[in-house]
Amino acid sequence: MLIPDIEAFEERAAIAEFDGGLSRAAAEDLAAKTQGFPSRDRYWQWLADYVLARKLP
Incomplete structure (x- = not known):
């Protein structure tokens, strides 16, 4: 099961956007892929599902 690290995601995306x-x-696609998600959309969807369900998917 993938559990996103939001702080690492935001930091990697910011670096890729501004420095890269x-x-x-x-940049968000890159950050999501480094955490094992296929895309930023899947990353954000995982987080949204987690917030709504209040438990790990």
Whole structure:
């Protein structure tokens, strides 16, 4: 089971965006992939599901 590290995600995305010159979407895709998610959409969906269910999926 993947459990996202939000702080690491945000930091990696910010670095990729500002230092790497990527768009925010591309930077978030990269950050999500480093945590084992196929895309940023899947990453954010996992978090949304967790918040709504108040338990790990």
